[in-house]
Amino acid sequence: MNDTDHWAPVYECETCTREFSSEHAVNQHMNALGHRKPKVPCETCNIKFHTQGQANNHMKANGHYKNYCGACDIRFSSPNALKMHLNSKVHRGSNVSCPFCKGAYTSASGVSHHLERGACPRAPNLNRESILRAVRDRDPHGVITNRQIEWHGESSVEYLATDHAYNGSFWECYICHRQFNSKGALTSHVNSPAHQQKVYRCPNSQGKCGRQFTTLAALFNHLESESCAFLRFENVQRHVSE
Secondary structure (H helix, E strand, C coil): CCCCCCCCCCEECCCCCCEECCHHHHHHHHHHHCCCCCCEECCCCCCEECCHHHHHHHHHHHCCCCCEECCCCEECCCHHHHHHHHCCHHHHCCCEECCCCCCEECCHHHHHHHHHCCCCCCCCCCCHHHHHHHHHHCCCCCCCECCCCCCCCCCCCCCCCCHHHECCCCEECCCCCCEECCHHHHHHHHCCHHHCCCCEECCCCCCCCCCEECCHHHHHHHHHCCCCCCCCHHHHHHHHHC
């Protein structure tokens, strides 16, 4: 207690029981004896280190990064980014084939995209509209198709961007105002599913996902990502194959 009847502040060593009257004194003590408590944690285990460099060396040697692919020695910014990498062609290969041309794809969403854009040489009549009709016929209760939308089919007219879409710097979509570097890129955009009806929906009704999609490929991609935990990636591929 000092002359104003106040207790003087006490500074404790981080590892031993010594106490000091000033921050400078306790720092001097801890630096001299190596008594600083390690504070930099490993991302996956309970070990802590004095420096980030020490922590990095430990995590690299033991594969202890939180979002880390040991086989490729690559770190990822999020669990979802790591999951996408593990479900990519690098790890999955191309084991899903088109039922018509036998082209090899990594996932069900890849095959669906191939067919929905009319790119299969053995099934030239298949596209987004014809596939939707077939899916709706097999989905009378609207498990994956949106029955609240009265869909009469969409024409196969191809839209072409004109010079009027150029705003002086970019080619601009008049609906969503996205800007593109070329007329061709804008034409591809306006003919893509970007502004079409969302006719598919996630079947995860109990989890109340509620996501809706313009293409079957987008729905499969959502399920493959496991973001709503309705199906695992492998199960999506198996159900589609069946």
